[in-house]
Amino acid sequence: MLKTKTPSLKDVAAAAGVSVTTVSRLMNGGLDLPFQTKKRIEDAIRSLNYRPNPHARRLSMGRSDTIGLVVPDIANPFFSTLVAAVEDAADEKRLAVSLHATLNRAGREVEYLQLIERNHVDGLIFVTNHADDGTLAALINRTGKVIIVDEDVPGSNAPKLFCDNDRGGYLAGAHLGSYGHKHVVFIGGDERMISARRRCNGLLRALQETHSDQARVDRYAGEYSVEYGREAALRFLEEKNSATAIFASSDEIAIGVIEVFKARDVSVPRDVSIIGFDDVGPLHLFSPPLTVIRQPVREIGRRSLEMLLETNWQDWKPSASEELMPVDIVVRNSVAPPAK
Amino acid sequence: MLKTKTPSLKDVAAAAGVSVTTVSRLMNGGLDLPFQTKKRIEDAIRSLNYRPNPHARRLSMGRSDTIGLVVPDIANPFFSTLVAAVEDAADEKRLAVSLHATLNRAGREVEYLQLIERNHVDGLIFVTNHADDGTLAALINRTGKVIIVDEDVPGSNAPKLFCDNDRGGYLAGAHLGSYGHKHVVFIGGDERMISARRRCNGLLRALQETHSDQARVDRYAGEYSVEYGREAALRFLEEKNSATAIFASSDEIAIGVIEVFKARDVSVPRDVSIIGFDDVGPLHLFSPPLTVIRQPVREIGRRSLEMLLETNWQDWKPSASEELMPVDIVVRNSVAPPAK
């Protein structure tokens, strides 16, 4: 294969007998040319199979037509569904997506946030799933053009998009309460995390509405992982917790819990009821099918891109702009009246 | 926030009292400078908080330090796990990944393949999951620098990485055979797809080794989707197929099958045995836990990036270079002796 250089704008211009400016302007829609000229240029483009060099274009224009997407873990179905939705929406807008996973490694988030600084990307959709010590918030406030999704970075001034965590908790609590559960353990993030705090609040509120001061919720705090789900389930068993139901704050946690309950012959929902959160995996095929609060993950993904694109960053005020996506409950078979 | 322009190499040079060349060469390791000069420059970089503009760098160097990754569907756990592994490996090599989902839409694959042409990306990892009419193969052969993963694009000259499909089929067949199954239906892609062909061959061979000419496999061909799994299960039931076991060629298909079996009160494995393929979802929590051929998805992801990086594209010969990753069987509880 002989090394024919890829054609440049100049080549096209030469072939069409016009200047590069003319070609460039034609291509970018800034010029109405007489039919003849236009056709000559278009023929030249076609016959040379010309495509603009994106790097030159980006350097010249000072933007990249690429958005950054940083998530904790791409393999996690919740995030991968989110990624899929963002990619889909971005593609529609002819934007590329530069994908980065932090895997909760220290410094990763900071590093990826910097991508924006030298306009590697035009904007960033940022999702974290652990508490921040202030570093992240400071960086976000300095760089701008980031949308915070799913979990808050407290102190950051950026448009935010969460699911309606409080309502999620409330729905779970109301459901559990209506079955007669008064004491439930909440397994989720720690109290610094908005998702955990709000879900827990909602849960307790609903329980109290049904059972007033008999209502009680214990909080087990840890990562949103299968591993922590197992750990929490073990703790639940070992401390012979008298709660009759568990509210597992993510699919992953629920999976971990169910795994050990299965191994220890704890029957769900006979011995203990479980209600999950997210509903992205095939939970309906579990035994028993898992009752769950569903997040509209794809909508969250699409909406986050919209927000990134529609906010006018020039004069965006650090307002308390927080958008909440609705959740709902999907009732399956993992909740029953308490045995005890 | 006043509009301080982001610092450029020139600013650094000025601040350090040297030329831009010097700074550039220092940063790219091409120069040993006397300690004093070096320190001056480094101080300047630090105090200006300078970071090179990636677009300028890319334009100048003619490469992007970005690889493209095109998959059929990011939300599908199999692919998302693959994506996660590739991203992880890429990050280690300081490469960005540009992610694209084809969603089996016509023209998408072609379009993304073009990314490589104007060095938008330095290489492409390409995974498709349907048959090609020759267009893709032609394009791939023209552009080069692509690794084909998971499913073949017949006629394409590129390094290829698949799992050991034949052995996967064989393992499934041997397992089923040892339980006394002679007649099984294979649900998977059509005969133009290497994954389907090889798995089916392996399956039949194993069955024949156990039951010689009593062995029989029916092939249901369709997409690797939950939807098709449902469809196939319905067909299975409606035609009262006398097969005693089903080999579902992906997690998705298996999920679809199990869904309808559950709805129709077909008991697994009592009425019919099922064996799946992939094992990326939480199949162990299904009822019953699904026996499955496992693909080393993460390893496939990592390896595909390695292959992209290690092949010397200058003098790569269209050899029959096909690499196979090992699969294994994980026995759970969805296979039992046939009832009939």
Add this chain to the structure above:
DNA sequence: ATTTCTTTGTAAAGCGCTTTACTAATCCGC
């Protein structure tokens, strides 16, 4: 003391595009 290497730099071209500022040609009304 002159030549020859190194060391320590520099100036300037080039990557391929966009865009600003400008000019030449054509058309219109009178």
Add this chain to the structure above:
DNA sequence: GCGGATTAGTAAAGCGCTTTACAAAGAAAT
């Protein structure tokens, strides 16, 4: 047939970096 507006097009600067080709200064060799 002239001034002015419009149309059709150009030249050249600039985006921020890398890299080639070259130079000055000091050290080593003759």
